[in-house]
Amino acid sequence: xxxxxxxxxxxxxxxxxxxxxxxxxxxxxxxxxxxxxxxxxxxxxxxxxxxxxxxxxxxxxxxxxxxxxxxxxxxxxxxxxxxxxxxxxxxxxxxxxxxxxxxxxxxxxxxxxxxxxxxxxxxxxxxxxxxxxxxxxxxxxxxxxxxxxxxxxxxxxxxxxxxxxxxxxxxxxxxxxxxxxxxxxxxxxxxxxxxxxxxxxxxxxxxxxxxxxxxxxxxxxxxxxxxxxxxxxxxxxxxxxxxxxxxxxxxxxxxxxxxxxxxxxxxxxxxxxxxxxxxxxxxxxxxxxxxxxxxxxxxxxxxxxxxxxxxxxxxxxxxxxxxxxxxxxxxxxxxxxxxxxxxxxxxxxxxxxxxxxxxxxxxxxxxxxxxxxxxxxxxxxxxxxxxxxxxxxxxxxxxxxxxxxxxxxxx
Ligand code: ASP
Numbered sequence: 001x002x003x004x005x006x007x008x009x010x011x012x013x014x015x016x017x018x019x020x021x022x023x024x025x026x027x028x029x030x031x032x033x034x035x036x037x038x039x040x041x042x043x044x045x046x047x048x049x050x051x052x053x054x055x056x057x058x059x060x061x062x063x064x065x066x067x068x069x070x071x072x073x074x075x076x077x078x079x080x081x082x083x084x085x086x087x088x089x090x091x092x093x094x095x096x097x098x099x100x101x102x103x104x105x106x107x108x109x110x111x112x113x114x115x116x117x118x119x120x121x122x123x124x125x126x127x128x129x130x131x132x133x134x135x136x137x138x139x140x141x142x143x144x145x146x147x148x149x150x151x152x153x154x155x156x157x158x159x160x161x162x163x164x165x166x167x168x169x170x171x172x173x174x175x176x177x178x179x180x181x182x183x184x185x186x187x188x189x190x191x192x193x194x195x196x197x198x199x200x201x202x203x204x205x206x207x208x209x210x211x212x213x214x215x216x217x218x219x220x221x222x223x224x225x226x227x228x229x230x231x232x233x234x235x236x237x238x239x240x241x242x243x244x245x246x247x248x249x250x251x252x253x254x255x256x257x258x259x260x261x262x263x264x265x266x267x268x269x270x271x272x273x274x275x276x277x278x279x280x281x282x283x284x285x286x287x288x289x290x291x292x293x294x295x296x297x298x299x300x301x302x303x304x305x306x307x308x309x310x311x312x313x314x315x316x317x318x319x320x321x322x323x324x325x326x327x328x329x330x331x332x333x334x335x336x337x338x339x340x341x342x343x344x345x346x347x348x349x350x351x352x353x354x355x356x357x358x359x360x361x362x363x364x365x366x367x368x369x370x371x372x373x374x375x376x377x378x379x380x381x382x383x384x385x386x387x388x389x390x391x392x393x394x395x396x397x398x399x400x401x402x403x404x405x406x407x408x409x410x411x
Contacts (some may be wrong), residue, residue, distance in 0.1 A: 020207020043198025063159025106321025269346030298395030305387025
């Protein structure tokens with residue numbers, strides 16, 4: 001029987017830890033060490049390679065499904081408001097917890113960060129400045145430079161316009177981008193299958209550089225993320241159900257239980273989508289119209305768990321690097337975490353790849369960042385399972401809220 005990916009990753013983590021400890025004790029100037037480190041670097045490069053096409057195609061496909069008719073417009077507005085507000089609530093929970101628990105403090109004296117040049121930090125003077133930076137003067141250049149904000153902005157605008165022009169003109173492009181999306185998704189999945197090898201390299205590198213103290217720091221980080229996800233799943237979403245749908249949250253969670261379990265075990269909102277749709281249509285009893293409008297787009301762009309994770313994760317990295325982010329930089333983190341969660345594909349570990357968007361946006365660009373992200377990858381699977389469950393739960397709550405607001409009789 002073939003071992004499940006997360007078991008493979010966990011086993012490789014253990015071997016990586018052992019190898020890292022070995023190199024930490026006996027020196028790391030051998031060819032073998034260089035080769036193992038290369039494996040981790042290659043894996044990170046592969047992940048980075050697919051970011052731009054993945055964001056572009058998944059946003060265009062999600063957004064272009066909104067058609068510009070009155071009801072569609074209304075549904076679109078409500079859905080959009082729901083997505084944005086729940087993601088923002090999640091981000092603020094992450095922001096609050098990361099600032100109060102401060103999981104990264106104490107990791108600041110590891111030697112690998114000494115060379116970090118804090119003057120490279122991007123600071124923003126105003127919201128207008130951030131908005132301006134989002135608009136690329138040349139989209140191709142934005143793609144080529146890996147300018148995420150520019151890419152996301154162009155994709156949103158492109159997707160909205162694509163959905164509004166007549167079918168005869170839009171269909172060829174839509175089909176093309178859809179095929180591209182499928183291909184890139186597949187490529188990403190193949191890359192993620194390499195995760196055990198990549199994790200082995202990354203963990204070896206992290207442990208050989210830092211020793212075992214890394215797990216102490218990451219334990220608190222994992223706890224911070226898990227607490228945030230728990231608050232969102234068990235307090236915020238039930239409150240929304242209670243206030244806007246007037247239903248006992250337990251009734252709702254029972255209705256979507258199989259989708260939650262599927263999300264937890266696949267770590268993929270996209271893979272879970274058929275199950276989510278089935279639960280929401282069959283048990284929540286939302287109309288076909290609302291279900292097929294809210295859920296597929298939700299699986300691509302509404303990711304509360306991922307949003308919370310992006311924000312808390314980047315604050316953790318900044319703390320670990322000993323670089324406190326001021327209010328305006330934290331504001332950039334909030335906005336880019338929102339965008340990154342929108343841009344993250346509904347596949348395993350997509351959120352982790354997106355961390356680079358947020359770190360880049362505040363100017364955290366150094367090898368030390370990659371090392372921290374690499375170490376976070378090592379313990380990402382359980383967190384990914386949890387946040388994916390939160391992601392699809394929020395989608396289903398959104399469908400219930402919107403169906404209710406359209407006067408549908410539910411449950
Ligand atoms: N795996 C998550 C999802 O599919 C995305 C993420 O990595 O945060 O929803």
